[in-house]
Amino acid sequence: MQRDISIFDILIDKIEPHPQNPRKDLGDLSELVQSIKENGIMQNLTVVPLDDDNKRFRCVIGHRRLAAAKEAGLASVPVTIAWDMDEKEQIATMIAENMQRADLTLPEQVGAVQLMLDLGEDIDSVSARTGLAKATVKQRAKIARLTDNATLTKAWEHGVTLLQIEQIAKIEDPERRAALWAKSTEKYFDREINAALYEEECEKFERRVRKLLEEAGVQQVPDGDVTDKRWVQNIARYNEPKTVAEIKSRYNDPNATYYYTFGYGSFSIYFKSPQIAAAEDKYDAMTRWKMMVNTAERAFFDRQNDFITEAAKREKTDFRKPLTYYLDMLLEYVGKEQRIWLSSAQRNDFIEVPTQIGKVFILAIETVRVTSITDYNGKRNKDFVKRALDLIDILKAEGYEPTELEMKFFDGSHPIWNEKPEKKGQE
Numbered sequence: 001m002q003r004d005i006s007i008f009d010i011l012i013d014k015i016e017p018h019p020q021n022p023r024k025d026l027g028d029l030s031e032l033v034q035s036i037k038e039n040g041i042m043q044n045l046t047v048v049p050l051d052d053d054n055k056r057f058r059c060v061i062g063h064r065r066l067a068a069a070k071e072a073g074l075a076s077v078p079v080t081i082a083w084d085m086d087e088k089e090q091i092a093t094m095i096a097e098n099m100q101r102a103d104l105t106l107p108e109q110v111g112a113v114q115l116m117l118d119l120g121e122d123i124d125s126v127s128a129r130t131g132l133a134k135a136t137v138k139q140r141a142k143i144a145r146l147t148d149n150a151t152l153t154k155a156w157e158h159g160v161t162l163l164q165i166e167q168i169a170k171i172e173d174p175e176r177r178a179a180l181w182a183k184s185t186e187k188y189f190d191r192e193i194n195a196a197l198y199e200e201e202c203e204k205f206e207r208r209v210r211k212l213l214e215e216a217g218v219q220q221v222p223d224g225d226v227t228d229k230r231w232v233q234n235i236a237r238y239n240e241p242k243t244v245a246e247i248k249s250r251y252n253d254p255n256a257t258y259y260y261t262f263g264y265g266s267f268s269i270y271f272k273s274p275q276i277a278a279a280e281d282k283y284d285a286m287t288r289w290k291m292m293v294n295t296a297e298r299a300f301f302d303r304q305n306d307f308i309t310e311a312a313k314r315e316k317t318d319f320r321k322p323l324t325y326y327l328d329m330l331l332e333y334v335g336k337e338q339r340i341w342l343s344s345a346q347r348n349d350f351i352e353v354p355t356q357i358g359k360v361f362i363l364a365i366e367t368v369r370v371t372s373i374t375d376y377n378g379k380r381n382k383d384f385v386k387r388a389l390d391l392i393d394i395l396k397a398e399g400y401e402p403t404e405l406e407m408k409f410f411d412g413s414h415p416i417w418n419e420k421p422e423k424k425g426q427e
Contacts, residue, residue: 007044009076012069015047015057020091022112023063023098024153025105032068041065045079048090057081060090061097088119092129106143106162107153113137114144142169147181155184167193171200202265205237209267210260216247218258221270229259229270236266285421290378292416297372300406304391307400308365312358317398319361365391373410378420385410 045062059066060082069077085093095112098104104112109132116126123141127134143152143165171177176196183192214220221229232251241247251258256271311317353359369391370384388410392402408414 007078007080010057010079011076012074014055015059015066017063017066018058018060018090018094020115021063021094022104022108024108026064026067029064029068029071032064033071036068036072036074041069041077045077046082047079048082048085060085060093088116088121091116095130105156107149107156110140110143110152111149113140117141146177151181155181158185160184160189164189164193167197171196173200176200205240206262209235209240210262212241212244212247213260215244218247218251218260218269221259221261224261226261226270229272232269232271234266234268286378289420293374293378296409296416300409301371304395307395308362311398312353312362319357380412
């Protein structure tokens, strides 16, 4: 395009910087000021007229030269006046000029591209006017939609990278994205980005699966109560169903009603069926009975623990019998590299034991003593029972007084052992 231009010397006071100049920071001018003082301005500035009387002009190309000339004390500068350059072309020219020198920061590029788009340009014309690749223009326009330029500039100055910005662009929720930008100047920003992406993906996963489940007729558990329902499966992101048909293929018992709960990033699926009601009752009865046994067992063992701790603190306790009894088992456990586990309360009590032999006494007992006298199905284990009764005898020699119920529990005559539910098929 042939442009109407003229070359003049114009007083510096008549020229103002362009308010839309994409380059906000002119950088260090000291060397340029010194060069101008010694050699003058070697290249014309480009300006456009601001009024019909040609008394005021606006700089389009040469903002650093203009600022350095003022600092060097020049009264006038050589300029090329572009009489017919419209605002869009002025902005495009400034962008192209700075791009060629790689002078614009990312936020400055983003702001400039968005400004041209706001003035009615499209991606193709911005690319043509500025010399930026179309992909770059699209990327800068996308970044402009993520936040305001002031926030972007602040984040960029604090070291936010283009890769991090691209990650932020994946976040769809504008409120979450805004909260993330507010943390862009903090340490461990990558961690914040990953957490936000994970949270949003979990929310989308929940919405997708919840919709499929409800379309397939799987109901949400009322009030979260699953006490009368049987667990089937967890649905997490790694095994997410994609269709309603897939849901129905997983849960297709015609006699069952299926339910779901959601928590900790995954769905739990339950079912309730008339065909298994009796089995559930039997299962629940056994569970309740085991809880009764465990509660009684824990109470008796805690009572023994208290006595053991106090005995270890006494100076006159005879540790020979328990240590002799447990020596073989202790050596066997140590040989197998078994670790001694003490609860936090036991550890605190153990620290207060004054003598080394007292500490060994506790460790020997805690290493090899039984913590239950039943196996997984509630059956009494003869070996465990013997060891528990032997310990009671050892403690009795030191003054321990077991209760009547405690002895009945360990020797098998306690009423609780007669209350054990029968297994299915047993009469």
